[in-house]
Amino acid sequence: MQRRWRKLKEALIEALIRLCGISATIFVIGIFLFVCREALPLRNNQGFHLTEFLFSIQWYPTSELTKHYGVLAMIAGTFSVTLLAMLMAAPLGMGAAIYISEFCAPRPREILKVLVELLAAIPSVVWGFAGLTITSRIIVRFTSADVGVNLLNGAVLLALMSVPIIVSLAEDAFKAVPDSYREAALSLGATRWQTTWRVLLPAARNGLTAAVLLGFGRAIGETMAVLMATGHAINIPHSVLEPVRTLTANIAAELGEAPAGSTHYQVLFLTGVLLFLITFVVNLSAGLVIRRERRQ
Amino acid sequence: MVGFRPRDAVWNLAVLLAMAAGCSAYRGHRAETLRIRGSDTMLILAQAWAESYAKVDTHVAVEVSGGGSGQGIAALLKGAIDIANCSRNIKPEEGAEARANTGKDPKEFVVGCDALAVFVHHDNPLDEITINQLAEIYRVGGSLSLWSQLGARIPAGRDRIVRVNRQSSSGTYEFFRDHVLGKRDFQLGSLDMNGSKEVVDLIASTPGAIGYSGMAFATPAVKVLRVSPAPGKASFAPSAANVLARHYPISRSLLVYTLGEPRPSVQKYIDWMRSADGQRIVADIGYVPIATGGKVTANSCSGAGAN
Numbered sequence: 242m243q244r245r246w247r248k249l250k251e252a253l254i255e256a257l258i259r260l261c262g263i264s265a266t267i268f269v270i271g272i273f274l275f276v277c278r279e280a281l282p283l284r285n286n287q288g289f290h291l292t293e294f295l296f297s298i299q300w301y302p303t304s305e306l307t308k309h310y311g312v313l314a315m316i317a318g319t320f321s322v323t324l325l326a327m328l329m330a331a332p333l334g335m336g337a338a339i340y341i342s343e344f345c346a347p348r349p350r351e352i353l354k355v356l357v358e359l360l361a362a363i364p365s366v367v368w369g370f371a372g373l374t375i376t377s378r379i380i381v382r383f384t385s386a387d388v389g390v391n392l393l394n395g396a397v398l399l400a401l402m403s404v405p406i407i408v409s410l411a412e413d414a415f416k417a418v419p420d421s422y423r424e425a426a427l428s429l430g431a432t433r434w435q436t437t438w439r440v441l442l443p444a445a446r447n448g449l450t451a452a453v454l455l456g457f458g459r460a461i462g463e464t465m466a467v468l469m470a471t472g473h474a475i476n477i478p479h480s481v482l483e484p485v486r487t488l489t490a491n492i493a494a495e496l497g498e499a500p501a502g503s504t505h506y507q508v509l510f511l512t513g514v515l516l517f518l519i520t521f522v523v524n525l526s527a528g529l530v531i532r533r534e535r536r537q
Numbered sequence: 538m539v540g541f542r543p544r545d546a547v548w549n550l551a552v553l554l555a556m557a558a559g560c561s562a563y564r565g566h567r568a569e570t571l572r573i574r575g576s577d578t579m580l581i582l583a584q585a586w587a588e589s590y591a592k593v594d595t596h597v598a599v600e601v602s603g604g605g606s607g608q609g610i611a612a613l614l615k616g617a618i619d620i621a622n623c624s625r626n627i628k629p630e631e632g633a634e635a636r637a638n639t640g641k642d643p644k645e646f647v648v649g650c651d652a653l654a655v656f657v658h659h660d661n662p663l664d665e666i667t668i669n670q671l672a673e674i675y676r677v678g679g680s681l682s683l684w685s686q687l688g689a690r691i692p693a694g695r696d697r698i699v700r701v702n703r704q705s706s707s708g709t710y711e712f713f714r715d716h717v718l719g720k721r722d723f724q725l726g727s728l729d730m731n732g733s734k735e736v737v738d739l740i741a742s743t744p745g746a747i748g749y750s751g752m753a754f755a756t757p758a759v760k761v762l763r764v765s766p767a768p769g770k771a772s773f774a775p776s777a778a779n780v781l782a783r784h785y786p787i788s789r790s791l792l793v794y795t796l797g798e799p800r801p802s803v804q805k806y807i808d809w810m811r812s813a814d815g816q817r818i819v820a821d822i823g824y825v826p827i828a829t830g831g832k833v834t835a836n837s838c839s840g841a842g843a844n
Contacts (some may be wrong), residue, residue, distance in 0.1 A: 302705065305720045377742070385693075387699050387743070387745050388699045388745075388746065472728045474727060476726045486729075494729070495704070495705070498604075498704065500611055
């Protein structure tokens with residue numbers, strides 16, 4: 242009797258855990274379908290053209306004359322701010338990871354790791370506020386920028402926000418390199434720097450690529466900080482000192498005001514679908530890179 | 538990741554319960570709640586009114602939130618709120634939607650006047666601007682993009698005009714588009730802020746910036762320009778006297794809307810807002826009262842030069 246009861250309990254717990262396991266998948270698919278469903282009525286909308294949506298910078302969703310729904314400037318804004326952020330975050334994060342995993346003594350290493358994780362715990366609205374009140378004023382003071390809330394300001398914040406992810410993942414990648422590699426290099430007379438540069442970096446290459454890609458995914462989806470710090474201007478930037486608007490910030494700023502079911506509302510959901518596809522491609526390529534590394 | 542901690546959960550629950558208890562204690566002797574939403578321009582005024590009204594009528598609690606005039610009207614049409622604050626007139630299609638959805642017409646009450654103030658950085662040497670110049674700065678294909686075209690020299694060699702604007706659900710944005718740009722579209726590339734305070738803060742830290750908002754948001758950190766209705770005509774500062782005398786060209790009514798005839802408690806609140814007591818608060822906040830000497834004088838505040 243007791244054994245049967247225990248068996249039943251085991252089965253129940255197993256089912257529960259399985260449900261937890263697949264729930265993430267269910268949520269992701271569910272959210273994607275919901276976002277698509279809200280955007281779907283655009284198929285039969287006379288005032289909307291997919292080519293205009295993707296290739297026009299004209300964004301006039303509430304015009305009294307003719308409404309236009311082009312998000313090209315925001316696509317450019319999203320990619321420019323994210324790429325600039327990665328140009329700063331990737332070397333910084335790699336350097337920090339190399340130091341933490343290869344050069345640091347054990348005790349400071351633990352302290353550094355905790356601090357890096359703390360950096361990841363700062364809420365994005367706090368970053369945004371810092372961007373609005375501190376870095377933007379520094380930029381106006383020391384550069385020729387017309388306005389402090391601009392592409393550079395947003396990219397600096399995004400870089401600082403994605404550094405913790407890059408550091409932890411890159412550190413894991415270095416840790417995954419077998420110690421026999423290091424021992425072999427040292428026994429051949431290589432210095433520590435030569436070992437790091439010539440042996441560890443090539444060996445951890447795939448893990449490092451994945452770290453940067455996941456940092457990229459983190460940065461591209463960021464909303465609050467870029468809404469506050471980039472100036473929220475529809476503009477294809479010609480220099481890093483010009484204000485931009487990102488896809489995420491545009492959704493955040495306008496979804497609340499767009500009447501449910503209107504074309505404006507549906508276009509904002511279509512922007513969500515676009516963002517979903519972009520992050521999906523980025524994360525998928527990161528996943529593929531990691532898998533290739535495991536197989537090697 | 539942080540695991541589940543029973544002690545935290547207990548604390549959270551305790552805080553929640555305390556909040557709930559606090560709310561019910563606050564509402565305990567208030568039989569009715571008036572829900573008000575809308576204009577960001579009017580938010581500070583609506584909050585001050587709600588606070589004072591708590592002493593006038595102890596049976597009614599007033600809840601106020603912002604979000605923009607467009608959101609207020611949208612919520613009113615859904616029946617989610619009792620009063621919508623609006624810093625522009627209701628649009629014909631919004632009125633039509635109200636009739637189609639509820640069979641009722643929105644009813645309009647003027648509760649104050651505002652002058653749309655135009656701000657620049659306090660180091661900007663410019664003192665006055667015409668409506669036409671404002672339109673040329675902000676509209677699509679406008680001819681003004683440099684401060685030197687207006688005869689102003691900005692320190693540190695920054696000549697480009699940085700246009701600060703509002704998000705498109707803002708009543709202030711729509712009023713500016715309709716009355717300054719003549720319903721033409723804004724030029725893309727302006728910095729679109731989500732509130733009047735953000736507009737003023739950004740201009741205060743940006744040497745080449747220009748922007749606009751309700752007059753109550755003016756601070757010593759920015760310079761308020763005098764506005765002239767046309768080239769060669771006298772320019773006026775956005776003051777109470779210039780609004781009442783209809784000299785200031787971009788003044789507007791601050792409005793509230795109800796869906797159909799308001800119920801007695803709502804009507805009482807609106808009457809109180811328009812009374813001498815309510816209008817004193819309008820002046821305290823920095824807008825222009827419609828009543829002088831206890832008598833309501835204006836049903837509309839639009840300026841002489843508004844088109």
